[in-house]
Amino acid sequence: MSLLFTPFSLGPVELPNRIVVSPMCQYSANDGAAGDWHLQHLMQYGYCGAGLVMVEATGVERRGRITHGCLGLYSDDCETALARTMSAVRRVSGSTRFGIQLAHAGRKASASIPWIRGGAPLGKGEDPWETVAPSPVPFGPGWHTPEELDEKGMERIVEAFVEAARRAARAGFDVVEVHAAHGYLLHEFLSPLSNFRQGPFGGSLENRMRFPLQVAKAVRAAVPREVVVGARITGTDWGDKGFTPEDAVVFAGRLKEIGLKYVCVSSGGILPSIRVPSSPGYNVPLAAKVKKATGIAVRAVGMIVTPDQAEEIVASESADLVCMARAFLDNPRWVWHAAEALGADAHYPRQYERARRSSWPGAELVRPRRP
């Protein structure tokens, strides 16, 4: 029997299976507001049969977006557009649940859309904006020098996370995820490679965790108990003197104590000079370590592509959930094909039922097995 296709209780939220569509920036919003692209993008994942679909990194304030095209939840217009999109998506979905990743890009904000100028920092004439970070040190050569946040500025960002979380709950999301990975603001506080502060928010791990934990706690308190709050964390910076897997264990344990129900263990992104050793399932050992040490529910991500690989991660108890990004971009029908491959069942819209292999005699003659 497939464990990947067994239900999972994420606190009060019941997921029909362990498969998660990873948050993926679409760079297609208009001043933070979702439009037609988001509607079609989220519609196809709405009925894809995954247990949970995560909406992309969503800026809690305008300057916290990565690019001019990033989604936001910092205005009534953003909230109205996303609520409208999600109510349409829910109308075509089965038991799939929906989450949103709340983010602040910190010193990696004010960047170009990848297909316009490869994600490089915005230049003059491209409407760049002032960025903020724990320390006034740019991400890399050519990047904006961020303003060092003072405590008033940090309080305003906590408030922005709270406001965005309330907006997300009103829009009907089941899960709110705090983005504390990939070199964005909260990770910048956590990592000794980007946080050079003195005082209560710099130095020891305890101090570096202080602001991300304040944000997580405030988000948890801002939404009703039936909304699950989790976080995407970094399992390692992969760099000398960076954030370590042992630090990730401590951080995840503290998130659990304040009521977060899961962590998604990713890695990398703190400095452009550090290469992530990406290979199949490269973050899985990090996820397994966090799960074993803390007992919090853990989602694994990173180069998970085949049904057998996903099944093995869950069956070996390395993680409770598996999360995929590029595999789902490549094949939004991944879940249906994985269910066929593993002899399991998944939500199939009735309108498409006749394409299910079992109701299509001779399918194997014309359709190769995927993925």
Ligand SMILES: Cc1cc2nc3c(=O)[nH]c(=O)nc-3n(C[C@H](O)[C@H](O)[C@H](O)COP(=O)(O)O)c2cc1C
């Ligand atoms: C197009 C694209 C957009 C992404 N946007 C986000 C994002 O909004 N938030 C995030 O945490 N990770 C983002 N990522 C990273 C993915 O969620 C995932 O962690 C990474 O791609 C590794 O998983 P994969 O090997 O299954 O693609 C993005 C990845 C892709 C390919």
